[in-house]
Amino acid sequence: xxxxxxxxxxxxxxxxxxxxxxxxxxxxxxxxxxxxxxxxxxxxxxxxxxxxxxxxxxxxxxxxxxxxxxxxxxxxxxxxxxxxxxxxxxxxxxxxxxxxxxxxxxxxxxxxxxxxxxxxxxxxxxxxxxxxxxxxxxxxxxxxxxxxxxxxxxxxxxxxxxxxxxxxxxxxxxxxxxxxxxxxxxxxxxxxxxxxxxxxxxxxxxxxxxxxxxxx
Numbered sequence: 001x002x003x004x005x006x007x008x009x010x011x012x013x014x015x016x017x018x019x020x021x022x023x024x025x026x027x028x029x030x031x032x033x034x035x036x037x038x039x040x041x042x043x044x045x046x047x048x049x050x051x052x053x054x055x056x057x058x059x060x061x062x063x064x065x066x067x068x069x070x071x072x073x074x075x076x077x078x079x080x081x082x083x084x085x086x087x088x089x090x091x092x093x094x095x096x097x098x099x100x101x102x103x104x105x106x107x108x109x110x111x112x113x114x115x116x117x118x119x120x121x122x123x124x125x126x127x128x129x130x131x132x133x134x135x136x137x138x139x140x141x142x143x144x145x146x147x148x149x150x151x152x153x154x155x156x157x158x159x160x161x162x163x164x165x166x167x168x169x170x171x172x173x174x175x176x177x178x179x180x181x182x183x184x185x186x187x188x189x190x191x192x193x194x195x196x197x198x199x200x201x202x203x204x205x206x207x208x209x210x211x212x213x214x215x216x
Contacts, residue, residue, distance in 0.1 A: 027168070028169070030162075034158045034161050034162040038079075038108060038160075039159060041154065042075050042111050043079050043080075045068065045155060046067075046069055046075050046152055047069060048068060048146070049148065050066055050121075051122070052125075052145075053129070053140035053142055054140070055128070055138060055140060064128045068148060068152060071118040071121050072114050072117070072118045074110065074111065075114050075115050075152050078110045079159065082159040085163075088100045098167065102163065103163075104166055105160050105164055105166070106163070107163070108159025108160030108162065109156065110156070111153075112153040112157050113153075114156075115153040115156060116150075116153050122139070122140060122143060125143065126139045
């Protein structure tokens, strides 16, 4: 008569993370980094001086400058939209995630384009020259542009790259937890029926105002 071995059979270890899962986590981290850094760069650079010049007043000259926010408010607005889209990517799924990822990419592209267009703009300084001299026909002289419009454009490109990564890999990224029901309240815990053979269950039933001797 044979004997059955009591030695437990070793179970295979959990499989290591697949290359696809590793790539998904890496793309998620890179997209978050690019989107956050890009939006921060745009918001900061848009507040710097983009252009400088001078205007003739009473035989002399007065120095003028224009910040990015004076030239155009588009990059700042789109950076804020990009940040919102970056967060919203994790709140939606499937087609909704693709739409939000597309919005993220378009926000970056729009911010970069607006910054590049504003890099050669003279309208803001011409308006300041007209106000300073009191002559509506006055224009800015000795106009120079700083590097900040191009820094803003670079931030927009980072947001664009984050959106492209979300479009390519976003369907594999995790979503927000579904722990709560649609109304936002936690799921009710179902009470276990009292066991007559367990004194603690009888006491709990009595505390709830139930009759533990009544059959369900």
